[in-house]
Amino acid sequence: MILTVTLNTALDLTYSVPALVPHSSHRVTDLSERPGGKGLNVARVLTALGHDTVVTGFAGGATGTVLRDLLAALPRQKATLTDALVPVSGDTRRTLAVVDAATGDTTQFNEAGPHVTADEWTALLGAYAELLKTADAVALCGSLPPGIHVGAYGELVRLARTAGVPVLLDTSGEPLRRGIAARPDLIKPNADELAQLTGSREPLRATRDARRRGAHGVIASLGPDGMLAVTPDGVWRASPPAPVKGNPTGAGDSAVAGLLSGLAESLSWPDRLRRAVALSTATVLAPTAGDFDRTAYEELLPRVAIEEHAAGAA
């Protein structure tokens, strides 16, 4: 199975309003709730791809209960999605996306998340170590909730490496910087996260710099331009056949699912990248934010362009 870790899970709310007018009162005309947090999104895509997946991380309070109920009620896929979230006393956070029906624009509000105690962190470490025993790969995803030390991802990366489980780290800021030093197999920063980490906005330079900081492979997501992969085996650039318009929410999480499933299946780098780019593009095209359009995915997969850089370019 594949394991995803979401330390700061979220109940993702979406409100539609006729038009967003600051400092006025709005009638919410449409409302949806779904289980969220990056690792949960990655897990949904993995199960849709046919990989049995286990999610861990924290859930607590009334919002945590709703999140777990929604997780249990997700439509059945070819593979299983197992809830191994660790209970916490605090309330799981909500994230709220307010969609302006007139323009389609989204305004986002993110709660901080529960304060996690030292005992709860210890319980997570125990559950994680146990789950690693049967994991083919693990993804560590998203922000840290309050109370968790900034080196937490470093600790989780080291445990995975000791257990011999390939590990992908998808976070940002100081948790990313500290996590990289523990030498994860893969990181998947976007341009902003790379620039924050390395100080450079030049993709190849920044990606190589990130690799020198400890990550074995760095897959930089370049938004609509695809991905740049700097790995021990070479450097590749993968691009979708044409730019697409749509909602980019969740495209990064789909890319993580593509890379992680490819890692678990021991695919070649070009095949992993094809899958990641096709999945993230098919996510932008899907009508519901965070889902992917399966027909589009299957059509895109053979059409992703892969360009290998000169030997030694890494």
Added chain:
Amino acid sequence: MILTVTLNTALDLTYSVPALVPHSSHRVTDLSERPGGKGLNVARVLTALGHDTVVTGFAGGATGTVLRDLLAALPRQKATLTDALVPVSGDTRRTLAVVDAATGDTTQFNEAGPHVTADEWTALLGAYAELLKTADAVALCGSLPPGIHVGAYGELVRLARTAGVPVLLDTSGEPLRRGIAARPDLIKPNADELAQLTGSREPLRATRDARRRGAHGVIASLGPDGMLAVTPDGVWRASPPAPVKGNPTGAGDSAVAGLLSGLAESLSWPDRLRRAVALSTATVLAPTAGDFDRTAYEELLPRVAIEEHAAGAA
């Protein structure tokens, strides 16, 4: 005891954000949750005034559970606040106030509320009829949730009158128009609600018109200018000693609590109005939206100016 009815209860969320910027992402820096809906707010003020109060209406789903838990956890007052909410299968709504910490401005998002079935409405009518047997006064408060017929308040007003319990109706639009026709003892519209009902923005004319439509007494709230009362016993105007600055959220609910407690205690009209104006002014002054500042209330009470209109002016 005093009974308040809130057909569309709400979990009131407040988010503080550093500054509201449409179409961007916001970190919620402070978060509060409280049990809401007009009748619940009225009940909080009534218990703080020393009146045992029972709340009924609907609550359901995960949000309804949180609301009832918060209601049970309210700080103890001199009097009891009893939860007699009727369960529904749908989810109690949330309301969200986003407060811009830079300017203090609030942007409001209101969910619609659960769809109430015919059986659930019948259950409410049964519970309400039972509660009326021991009620000294009843307030019917706020909007109707989806599924409830627009004449619902008319039905509740008639049941109260049959049971000999004085009834105050605080709603707006068509539910107010239909409710008035059933001859409630009191209504407490603000200027917008009065204008919507009568087509007039001239306070005395509009208030008299509202009375002719069926309400025995009409207490028009004039915001910072106080209140205008047109009653079977005369016409009064009540004004705070000076205009105040603060958050007007909940000031109308505090006024309802003042009027209803005065009705239950058989106070004179001037004393009821003094209490209502002092309470609503003390609510504007309170640091937390919807609470009232007790010291300010006690200082304001003897200083509210009451002016009686010429005999026959009603």
